[in-house]
Amino acid sequence: MKTLYKIIFFTFLFNSAFAQQEKYSRVKVWLTNKNITELASLGIDVTEGDHRPGVWFITEMSQSELNRLKQASFKTDVIVDDVKAFRIQQKPSPKRTAAFPCATSSAPDYPQPQNFTLGSMGGFFTYQEMLDMLDSMASKYPNLITVKQPINALTTNDGNQLLWVKISDNPNTNETEPEVLYSALHHAREPAGLSNLIYYMWYLLENYSTITEIQSLVDNTEMYFVPCVNPDGYQYNELTDPLGGGFWRKNRLDNLDGTFGVDPNRNYGYNWGFDDTGSSPFTGDETYRGTNPFSEVENQTMQDFCNAHEFKLAFNYHTFGNLLIYPWGYIPDFYTPDSALLVNYGSL
Ligand SMILES: [Zn+2]
Structure with a gap:
């Protein structure tokens, strides 16, 4: 009985762990007629992502967050539908291990x-x-x-x-x-x-x-x-x-x-x-x-x-x-x- 209890308990944890997992998408949120403050008020972290003020904000969000935005009449474009699958598919290549080039050409190229x-x-x-x-x-x-x-x-x-x-x-x-x-x-x-x-x-x-x-x-x-x-x-x-x-x-x-x-x-x-x-x-x-x-x-x-x-x-x-x-x-x-x-x- 004790063992059974443990198994049930473990299964519950297992299920609850995976129940948390939602699909996440990379989304462009248009800000041409919306304020980014309104986006923040929906629980989105607007400091993390690519922001062109007054035009758009690109970030990654769950399906429930995306639905929340749609309900609030935000116009959105999904750039990557399933970011997790996308990342797993992007296996690290030798090229990626060779160097971390800086964004600007004037910056020195630091050897790895x-x-x-x-x-x-x-x-x-x-x-x-x-x-x-x-x-x-x-x-x-x-x-x-x-x-x-x-x-x-x-x-x-x-x-x-x-x-x-x-x-x-x-x-x-x-x-x-x-x-x-x-x-x-x-x-x-x-x-x-x-x-x-x-x-x-x-x-x-x-x-x-x-x-x-x-x-x-x-x-x-x-x-x-x-x-x-x-x-x-x-x-x-x-x-x-x-x-x-x-x-x-x-x-x-x-x-x-x-x-x-x-x-x-x-x-x-x-x-x-x-x-x-x-x-x-x-x-x-x-x-x-x-x-x-x-x-x-x-x-x-x-x-x-x-x-x-x-x-x-x-x-x-x-x-x-x-x-x-x-x-x-x-x-x-x-x-x-x-x-x-x-x-x-x-x-x-
Ligand atoms: Zn962070």
């Missing part, structure tokens, strides 16, 4: 780090492959990078801890150098952010002894990395879509109403829930902000990490859009005391 390889999940790393990469870095370059360690004792809904490493000269010593934070995978379905970070980390480590600019950076800053802010969501995609293309975005909190997940990128405290366009109060939405600011372990942990350091600059890697987005995000007026500096960085 020798230790950088593609992962097994449609070219992206599984969670374990990411852990192995971090271990490999620490083993090959113990004088430049720490071993991975948890930020605090908190564990996520699925029992994970958020891990960090530091790249610097004397990485195991706390020196009085400016601190910088790099993070990826707030959103579980954006594995290219992790690949970018891993690539960059190998690039720093491998070129430290030969490129003076890299040496100067590493010697004079303390670079902290949290490569996976949302380990539950990331591993959930791995479970449902081991070949890649999993579309889960949020964490895996059971909202106890048949829906799962809070958007960790909408759960930080500053002006949390400012309005219902940048984040959603509805549990099933992709931009659901949670019940309270910092209600989520992932955000509490990042808060602990920031409180324990004095980061001069923080980069959170997302996809897609080829954009460098700087604060503020919760109001259209983006000016902050640091805006001029950030604009300058963005133009370099």
Whole structure:
């Protein structure tokens, strides 16, 4: 009887896991007679995608989101009907592993780090492959990078801890150098952010002894990395879509109403829930902000990490859009005391 119970329970989990999976399409949403704010109010993340203001916004969305747009009289064109199938079909090619050419021809062509390889999940790393990469870095370059360690004792809904490493000269010593934070995978379905970070980390480590600019950076800053802010969501995609293309975005909190997940990128405290366009109060939405600011372990942990350091600059890697987005995000007026500096960085 006990075994039967377990089987039924497992089957339920299995079904509920796959019941979450919808077809996702890449969609062009026309904005010629609609406002993008109205699109945001429907629970769509309008910061992630390709935006031609006043003309269109291209992003990827579920069928239920697409239906919601149609009901709100948005004109839409489906560009790729089934993005997951499209991605799986796009097997990583040797050409794609050979170089990551920059978008502009004036940018230098950075040679691929020798230790950088593609992962097994449609070219992206599984969670374990990411852990192995971090271990490999620490083993090959113990004088430049720490071993991975948890930020605090908190564990996520699925029992994970958020891990960090530091790249610097004397990485195991706390020196009085400016601190910088790099993070990826707030959103579980954006594995290219992790690949970018891993690539960059190998690039720093491998070129430290030969490129003076890299040496100067590493010697004079303390670079902290949290490569996976949302380990539950990331591993959930791995479970449902081991070949890649999993579309889960949020964490895996059971909202106890048949829906799962809070958007960790909408759960930080500053002006949390400012309005219902940048984040959603509805549990099933992709931009659901949670019940309270910092209600989520992932955000509490990042808060602990920031409180324990004095980061001069923080980069959170997302996809897609080829954009460098700087604060503020919760109001259209983006000016902050640091805006001029950030604009300058963005133009370099
Ligand atoms: Zn994102």
